[in-house]
Amino acid sequence: MLSARAALLATALPLVVACSDGTGPGSERLLFVSRLDAPATFIPRDSVRISLAVGTGACVGFARLDSRQRGDTVVVRAIGLDRSGPGVSCTDLAVATPTPFAVASGDRAQVVFRVERRDSLPLSAVVRAAR
Numbered sequence: 001m002l003s004a005r006a007a008l009l010a011t012a013l014p015l016v017v018a019c020s021d022g023t024g025p026g027s028e029r030l031l032f033v034s035r036l037d038a039p040a041t042f043i044p045r046d047s048v049r050i051s052l053a054v055g056t057g058a059c060v061g062f063a064r065l066d067s068r069q070r071g072d073t074v075v076v077r078a079i080g081l082d083r084s085g086p087g088v089s090c091t092d093l094a095v096a097t098p099t100p101f102a103v104a105s106g107d108r109a110q111v112v113f114r115v116e117r118r119d120s121l122p123l124s125a126v127v128r129a130a131r
Contacts, residue, residue, distance in 0.1 A: 024082060024084070025082055025083070025084050026082060026085075027081075028079050028081055028082075029060065029079070029080050029082065030079065030117065031054055031055055031056065031060070031062065031079065031117070032054075032117050032119060032120065033052050033078050033117040034053045034055060034096050035052070035096070036050060036051075036052055036113065036115050036123040036124070036125050037050060037051040037052075038050045038051075038113060040127065040128070041130040042105050042127050042128075042129060042130065043105075043130055044105060044106075044108075045105060046105055048103050048127050049100060049101070050100070050102075050113055050127075051098050051099065052065070052076070052078060052099045052115060053096040054078045054096065054097050054099045055094055055095070055097075056080060056095055056097060057091065057092070057094035058092055058094065059082060059084040059090035060083070061081055061083050062078065062079075062081075063080055063081040064079050065101050066079055067101070067103070072108055072112050073111075073112045073113075073114060074111060074112070075114045075115075075116060076101060076113060076115045078099065078115075108129065109128065110126055110128045111126075111127045112125075113127070
């Protein structure tokens with residue numbers, strides 16, 4: 001049986017963790033991406049271009065796309081910036097903005113894109129080299 005103090009800590013800890021995810025004016029956060037558009041093929045040694053529908057709104061604006069690459073896989077994250085603060089009026093309007101992204105293909109046979117997104121499973125696409 002939990003003591004009263006342990007029970008209080010057990011219920012308060014998730015609240016502290018939830019509030020310490022970088023929310024608030026000036027903080028960055030992972031944005032929701034509703035769609036990933038990618039071609040079926042690419043020309044070897046050329047750039048592979050994709051488009052992401054990045055959700056912004058409610059005082060969170062688009063900041064940048066972060067990416068990391070390991071082998072044939074490119075992981076992409078849309079990062080937003082919280083623009084709330086004193087005297088700022090935030091609306092509930094959410095907008096999905098087409099956002100381009102490109103990566104050099106090199107001599108790969110394929111490029112796998114994996115898009116991490118807020119509050120949902122990742123999106124993915126496999127783009128193969130044209131023959």
